Amino acid sequence: MLAFLDIPIVESVLYIIRGTGYTVGLIVGAMATGLIIGLPLAAIQIFGPRWSKALAALYVWFFRGIPIIVLLFLFYFGVFGFIEKLLKTYSGYNVALPPFLASVTALGLVSGAYQSQIFRGTILSLHRGQFIAAKSLGFSTIGTVFHIILPQALRLAIPAWSNEYSILLKDSAVAYLLGTMEIMARIGHLVSITHRHVPFYLLAGLLYFLLTHVGVVALKALERRTRIPGLGNDPQEV
Amino acid sequence: MTFDQLLTATEPTPPLMEVRNISKSLGGKLILDDVSLSLNRGQLKVLIGPSGSGKSTLLQCIHFLLQPDRGDVILDGKSAWEMSHFNICSFRQKIGMIFQDFNLFDHLTALDNVAIAPRKVKGLRRTEAYQRAKEELARVGLSDKFDHYPAQLSGGQKQRVSIARAMAMDPKIMLLDEPTSALDPELIGEVLNVIAVLAKGGMTMLMVTHQIGFARHLTDEIIFMEAGRVVEQGSPKFLLDDNSESRTALFCSHLTELTGR
Ligand SMILES: Nc1ncnc2c1ncn2[C@@H]1O[C@H](COP(=O)(O)OP(=O)(O)OP(=O)(O)O)[C@@H](O)[C@H]1O
Ligand SMILES: [Mg+2]
Numbered sequence: 001m002l003a004f005l006d007i008p009i010v011e012s013v014l015y016i017i018r019g020t021g022y023t024v025g026l027i028v029g030a031m032a033t034g035l036i037i038g039l040p041l042a043a044i045q046i047f048g049p050r051w052s053k054a055l056a057a058l059y060v061w062f063f064r065g066i067p068i069i070v071l072l073f074l075f076y077f078g079v080f081g082f083i084e085k086l087l088k089t090y091s092g093y094n095v096a097l098p099p100f101l102a103s104v105t106a107l108g109l110v111s112g113a114y115q116s117q118i119f120r121g122t123i124l125s126l127h128r129g130q131f132i133a134a135k136s137l138g139f140s141t142i143g144t145v146f147h148i149i150l151p152q153a154l155r156l157a158i159p160a161w162s163n164e165y166s167i168l169l170k171d172s173a174v175a176y177l178l179g180t181m182e183i184m185a186r187i188g189h190l191v192s193i194t195h196r197h198v199p200f201y202l203l204a205g206l207l208y209f210l211l212t213h214v215g216v217v218a219l220k221a222l223e224r225r226t227r228i229p230g231l232g233n234d235p236q237e238v
Numbered sequence: 239m240t241f242d243q244l245l246t247a248t249e250p251t252p253p254l255m256e257v258r259n260i261s262k263s264l265g266g267k268l269i270l271d272d273v274s275l276s277l278n279r280g281q282l283k284v285l286i287g288p289s290g291s292g293k294s295t296l297l298q299c300i301h302f303l304l305q306p307d308r309g310d311v312i313l314d315g316k317s318a319w320e321m322s323h324f325n326i327c328s329f330r331q332k333i334g335m336i337f338q339d340f341n342l343f344d345h346l347t348a349l350d351n352v353a354i355a356p357r358k359v360k361g362l363r364r365t366e367a368y369q370r371a372k373e374e375l376a377r378v379g380l381s382d383k384f385d386h387y388p389a390q391l392s393g394g395q396k397q398r399v400s401i402a403r404a405m406a407m408d409p410k411i412m413l414l415d416e417p418t419s420a421l422d423p424e425l426i427g428e429v430l431n432v433i434a435v436l437a438k439g440g441m442t443m444l445m446v447t448h449q450i451g452f453a454r455h456l457t458d459e460i461i462f463m464e465a466g467r468v469v470e471q472g473s474p475k476f477l478l479d480d481n482s483e484s485r486t487a488l489f490c491s492h493l494t495e496l497t498g499r
Contacts, residue, residue: 129341133400135303137355137407138331147358152345230389231344 007194019186020207026103026172026182027211031165033108038115042153043145045120056116063113069174071110076102076178103175111168118164122156123149125232155223156232162219166212173208183207252315254279254442255411260299260309262292269295270306271466277411280440284453284474287463288489293446296463297413300444301333302326314410331359334404336414340396342388342403348375348395349384352403360407367406374402378432394425398432405436412436414445450490454478462486 044056063071080097087095126149134144176185187204191197253276262270269292277283285293298304300311302318311318313332321329342351352371356362362370375381378398388396397417404412417433418426430452437443437456447453453460454474462470462477462485470477470486477486 127341127344129337129339130343132303133335133337133341133343134355136301136330136333136335137403138327138359139355140327143358147354148343148345155345228345228389229387231387 007190012190015190016183016186016203016207019181019183020211022100022180022182023169023172023207023211026100026107026175026180027165027169027215029104030107030111030168030172033104034111034115034164034168037108037112039119039150041112041116042119042123045116046123047141060113060116063110068107068110068171069177072103072106072174072178075106075109099175099178100180103172103178103180107168107172107175110171111164114164115161118157118160119153121160122153125156126152152231155226155228158219158223158226162216162223165215165219169212169215170208251278253277254281254314255300256312257296257300258310258312260296260306260311262295262299262304262306264295269466270299273309273463273466273468275444275461275468275471277442277444279442281459282437282441282443282445282457283459283461284457285444285446285461285463286448286450286453286486286489287469291463292466293463294415297335297415297444297446301330301335301413303330303335327359331407332410334407334409334412336397336400336404336412336417338416338419340388340393340400340420342396342400344388347385347387348380348391348399348402351388351399352406355403356406370406371402374406375399377405377435378402379428392425393421394428397421397429401429401432401436410442412441412443412445414443414447416446416448418447418449448493450478450493460486462489 041056041059044052048056076099080102084095084097087093130148131144134148139147172182173184175182176188179185183204187200191200194200256274256276258274260270260273261268273292273296275283285296287293295304299306299309302311313329316329318326318329343354346354349368349371352374353367356367356370357364372381372384375384378401380395380398380402383391383395383399386395388399391399401417414433418429421429426449430449433443433445434452434456445453445457458473460470460472460474460477461468464485470484472484472486477484478490479487
């Protein structure tokens with residue numbers, strides 16, 4: 001299939017597959033980071049004391065307001081550059097932190113802001129009386145969060161989470177600007193060798209399309225499997 | 239009866255729970271103004287009063303779901319205030335609360351709703367907790383509904399699950415906040431029956447209700463609240479007698495006019 005491009009077929013395919021692996025790694029890492037940041041941030045915005053609510057709002061305001069690409073560069077050259085310098089000063093070694101890590105962190109920080117809004121919405125949609133009932137049974141605040149709030153809020157968040165996944169997946173393409181060898185970086189490399197823009201960018205589009213589709217279908221299945229009668233909207237009823 | 243027996247029989251036993259001079263302000267408004275009451279073991283007292291008089295707030299303060307501004311709750315000789323912050327959860331375990339709108343956990347089946355607190359709060363083993371939960375659900379007549387989620391139950395069934403859920407924690411006292419107000423008339427009976435059985439079984443209860451007809455046969459004392467204060471307190475016979483001039487009788491006659499009960 002690729003023979004007309006004058007490049008070795010098997011190697012090229014493997015090359016792109018490895019890039020797809022990087023993209024999957026980026027998105028999984030960023031979504032997970034965003035979840036770890038987003039959940040407590042949502043809890044703070046709802047249950048926290050006033051000063052912490054203000055800090056959480058500041059976080060969301062900041063990370064929603066800056067283009068990912070700007071953040072990526074700031075993070076890589078600013079924060080990572082600073083850490084590398086520190087390491088060099090104190091250990092004497094020249095440590096190069098992988099751009100992959102910078103990309104995951106930057107994407108995760110942004111996703112955390114968006115995911116906190118997702119969870120805030122789902123927690124607020126829960127029937128509040130349950131929290132008081134849990135308290136009345138002797139549950140601690142943490143116990144209430146883990147046994148009552150999270151199992152419901154996480155279930156209800158799946159549709160919005162699937163949306164966040166498909167957006168973040170496509171945002172992850174900017175990681176190639178730091179030299180993370182994900183799909184776009186490798187496609188760009190092949191284009192520069194072959195000077196065949198359209199087929200390769202079509203291929204990139206197809207790969208993103210497939211990844212989006214697989215993720216969305218998987219999350220849909222998860223939503224269906226974990227659905228509880230009466231919790232949230234039952235699509236059969238709508 | 240020997241003299242000794244007579245002595246022990248008339249000896250005043252300390253009340254199981256004493257509510258002492260509770261005051262509470264919310265939003266800058268005094269909601270509870272120096273409320274005191276006490277409950278003996280096995281006693282059922284009924285709390286009535288107009289809407290907004292502070293009945294729900296009082297129950298929440300007794301439970302320390304809301305921290306009172308002043309006053310104390312003594313349960314079984316122990317003061318709630320003297321409990322450390324950590325222990326307030328164990329204080330709450332000893333009090334069961336039934337809510338007007340049930341407040342079942344939406345993501346759990348009837349069985350899990352009843353078993354979760356014994357498992358996660360008391361640390362009972364899974365099998366023990368489920369065994370206990372099945373017994374409690376059987377007691378409220380719901381043996382055939384173990385696997386139903388709250389959304390699949392009627393209001394009366396939900397309220398019975400919530401009673402089973404509270405009872406599974408072995409509370410010393412139950413606080414019931416208008417347990418039948420959210421129910422369709424034909425479902426009220428099944429819940430009142432369960433409450434009557436609890437009362438006959440010796441459960442200590444403080445119940446807010448407008449079901450005066452039901453309440454007067456089960457209780458030996460009615461507490462009437464108005465504007466955050468206990469206004470009257472006494473036996474139903476005394477307060478609700480046809481020619482009684484009490485505020486309680488007046489209030490209840492209005493209720494009867496409204497509901498026809
Ligand atoms: N969080 C709050 N902030 C301010 N005011 C409140 C708050 N909660 C309750 N109140 C007020 O306290 C008063 C007593 O409320 P409460 O719910 O205890 O009354 P109630 O006797 O239970 O009434 P009902 O019979 O309608 O249930 C009401 O006037 C209510 O508006
Ligand atoms: Mg009330």
